[in-house]
Amino acid sequence: MLVLLRQGRISKWFSGIGQEAIATGATLALQEDEWIMPLHRNLGVFTSRKMPLHKLFLQWQGSADGYSSGRERSFHFGSRQHHICGMISHLGPQLALADGTALASKLRQENRVSLAFTGDGGTSEGDFHEALNVAAVWDLPVIFIIENNGYGLSTPVNEQYRCENLVDKAVGYGMSSVQIDGNNVLSVYDTVKGVRDFCIQNQKPYLIECMTFRMRGHEEASGTKYVPKELFEEWSAKDPVKNYEMYLLQQSVLNADSVNHVREELKRYIDDELKVDVKKIIPDTELELKDVYAIADARNRVTIVDNSSPGITIANSSEKRFIDAIKEGLHQSMQMHPNLILMGQDIAEYGGAFKITEGFVTDFGKARVRNTPLCESAIVGSALGLSLEGFKAVMEMQFADFVTVGFNQIINNLAKIHYRWGQPADVVIRMPAGAGVGAGPFHSQSNEAWFVHTPGLKVVYPSSPVDAKGLLIASINDPNPVMYFEHKALYRSVSGPVPDEYFEIEIGKAKWIREGEELSIITYGAGVHWANDYATKHPELSLDILDLRTLLPLDYVAIRKSVEKTGKILILHEDTLIGGIGGEIAAWIIEHCFEFLDAPILRCASLDTPIPFNIELEKNFLANARLDEYIKKLLHY
Numbered sequence: 001m002l003v004l005l006r007q008g009r010i011s012k013w014f015s016g017i018g019q020e021a022i023a024t025g026a027t028l029a030l031q032e033d034e035w036i037m038p039l040h041r042n043l044g045v046f047t048s049r050k051m052p053l054h055k056l057f058l059q060w061q062g063s064a065d066g067y068s069s070g071r072e073r074s075f076h077f078g079s080r081q082h083h084i085c086g087m088i089s090h091l092g093p094q095l096a097l098a099d100g101t102a103l104a105s106k107l108r109q110e111n112r113v114s115l116a117f118t119g120d121g122g123t124s125e126g127d128f129h130e131a132l133n134v135a136a137v138w139d140l141p142v143i144f145i146i147e148n149n150g151y152g153l154s155t156p157v158n159e160q161y162r163c164e165n166l167v168d169k170a171v172g173y174g175m176s177s178v179q180i181d182g183n184n185v186l187s188v189y190d191t192v193k194g195v196r197d198f199c200i201q202n203q204k205p206y207l208i209e210c211m212t213f214r215m216r217g218h219e220e221a222s223g224t225k226y227v228p229k230e231l232f233e234e235w236s237a238k239d240p241v242k243n244y245e246m247y248l249l250q251q252s253v254l255n256a257d258s259v260n261h262v263r264e265e266l267k268r269y270i271d272d273e274l275k276v277d278v279k280k281i282i283p284d285t286e287l288e289l290k291d292v293y294a295i296a297d298a299r300n301r302v303t304i305v306d307n308s309s310p311g312i313t314i315a316n317s318s319e320k321r322f323i324d325a326i327k328e329g330l331h332q333s334m335q336m337h338p339n340l341i342l343m344g345q346d347i348a349e350y351g352g353a354f355k356i357t358e359g360f361v362t363d364f365g366k367a368r369v370r371n372t373p374l375c376e377s378a379i380v381g382s383a384l385g386l387s388l389e390g391f392k393a394v395m396e397m398q399f400a401d402f403v404t405v406g407f408n409q410i411i412n413n414l415a416k417i418h419y420r421w422g423q424p425a426d427v428v429i430r431m432p433a434g435a436g437v438g439a440g441p442f443h444s445q446s447n448e449a450w451f452v453h454t455p456g457l458k459v460v461y462p463s464s465p466v467d468a469k470g471l472l473i474a475s476i477n478d479p480n481p482v483m484y485f486e487h488k489a490l491y492r493s494v495s496g497p498v499p500d501e502y503f504e505i506e507i508g509k510a511k512w513i514r515e516g517e518e519l520s521i522i523t524y525g526a527g528v529h530w531a532n533d534y535a536t537k538h539p540e541l542s543l544d545i546l547d548l549r550t551l552l553p554l555d556y557v558a559i560r561k562s563v564e565k566t567g568k569i570l571i572l573h574e575d576t577l578i579g580g581i582g583g584e585i586a587a588w589i590i591e592h593c594f595e596f597l598d599a600p601i602l603r604c605a606s607l608d609t610p611i612p613f614n615i616e617l618e619k620n621f622l623a624n625a626r627l628d629e630y631i632k633k634l635l636h637y
């Protein structure tokens with residue numbers, strides 16, 4: 001690998017020289033259908049799972065014929081066939097994915113473990129704590145392996161942690177653990193084999209700390225100046241490959257001839273595999289865009305309700321509150337999908353902070369309606385792990401505000417995995433959002449714009465009970481990660497006719513609340529009610545009110561239609577102004593519909609401040625306080 005790197009025949013490379021016994025021994029100790037979440041030094045995982053070398057070379061060259069169509073580098077890819085889920089650059093999130101795949105095995109009552117690696121540096125990440133805690137609390141058969149090679153990038157372990165041994169951390173999680181010599185492939189193999197049996201029999205996780213040393217720099221360019229020379233001398237005597245060879249010679253398993261024979265065979269194999277043709281990629285923009293999302297299955301048995309124009313009446317409906325429509329959509333989805341798992345804080349017996357899942361435990365059992373520890377990041381990661389195993393997951397954020405502590409998993413893992421190596425992230429995150437209830441800066445935010453900026457996610461934001469139910473069902477049926485926003489202030493204040501049956505409203509389709517000619521209000525969520533109330537109070541005005549319903553993807557056809565009708569556009573949202581979705585919509589209209597505009601596009605948004613607690617301050621903060629002013633300004637332009 002070092003030679004190829006110098007020749008420019010592989011891209012960035014993190015050497016595992018000195019640590020080979022861990023990845024190899026651990027992988028060989030597992031069954032081939034057990035998931036492994038490896039890291040940047042774990043070539044041995046990939047070779048021990050018999051990934052063809054030529055395809056690995058193609059991957060490292062960024063070839064279209066590698067494992068990620070040239071979209072990922074080094075080991076940042078996976079292969080379902082090999083049950084390997086490669087890391088993202090961020091250290092830590094891979095650990096919770098193993099919780100998810102292990103949960104899948106547990107739910108199916110299969111005798112399988114999952115295994116995740118971390119370095120010593122990575123144990124300082126919150127994700128390490130969360131993943132171990134969730135695995136312990138949920139009794140998941142996960143093996144966590146720490147490769148303790150003494151250093152992070154250059155940071156020695158005495159600047160990384162204060163406990164004597166990392167393995168000591170296990171007791172804090174109520175987990176069994178062992179520290180072993182990571183440079184002895186037989187100890188690694190035997191230990192992992194025994195631990196695997198333990199995890200399966202006892203349905204428990206286990207922590208193994210493998211003591212080892214990194215013989216090269218963090219990556220080749222970073223050098224090793226910060227490492228005392230004597231450490232290299234000490235550890236080169238413990239080289240895992242040389243020592244294993246010596247041991248096999250001593251035991252007469254090998255002799256000098258057979259060693260030579262093995263070496264020659266390997267060299268020939270490597271040289272042959274290296275002859276592979278690396279085809280140049282010709283970028284295909286359409287394909288690049290298409291592969292960001294998984295394609296939904298043909299929807300049998302699902303009625304699609306098209307209520308996108310005003311005046312459509314829906315058959316077999318009964319009056320439901322916003323909250324009850326969500327509850328019904330979720331309940332029917334649980335009936336339709338036996339592989340759907342709900343996870344969230346206090347969602348089981350307690351029924352969730354807003355009581356949406358009240359009674360679900362009785363109907364579907366605790367295995368499928370799961371109370372979670374306060375570990376947002378690990379739960380999003382577990383949801384992705386479940387998805388790797390063919391499950392669907394809905395996670396309830398207790399409040400949309402708390403998504404910040406699960407942000408990395410959503411933005412970097414859920415959103416990107418399909419584009420990176422073709423895996424769907426079949427996960428819905430329910431986001432009780434919005435202000436108007438005097439809940440202060442951390443229980444009131446409208447944070448949808450954070451997610452609209454992330455290719456790979458879908459962002460749905462219903463404003464009526466019928467849309468809330470139909471869009472939730474559609475989100476759960478969609479194989480892509482969907483951020484489903486539900487406005488808390490609408491839960492019990494808004495009612496309307498909702499079909500009793502199981503149905504979908506199409507994601508990505510806006511809806512007219514009113515049709516008019518004087519001025520368009522393009523909005524969503526609480527904004528729809530503000531706009532509609534305004535229109536009711538001003539029957540003299542002919543307002544066109546468009547409820548976007550989905551923010552990613554946007555319904556550009558509907559937006560254009562509204563612009564063509566009125567020529568005067570007001571974008572209204574509860575989110576703050578700068579960087580809000582209104583800016584994006586305004587830019588699109590100017591670019592594509594300029595000739596239809598009779599006035600500048602105005603944006604009526606909430607103040608660019610955190611959300612104040614005092615109800616008068618909150619009212620003043622919200623966009624609704626300025627709606628009348630903006631409408632008049634635009635009408636009189």
Ligand SMILES: Cc1ncc(C[n+]2csc(CCOP(=O)(O)OP(=O)(O)O)c2C)c(N)n1
Pocket residue numbers: 041089090091092118119120121122123125147149151152153214218
């Ligand atoms: C969340 C995060 N922070 C920082 C980095 C940058 N980084 C990459 S590797 C590394 C050191 C990792 O050390 P360790 O976990 O001990 O693993 P090792 O490289 O020694 O195998 C750092 C800081 C990262 N990839 N992810």
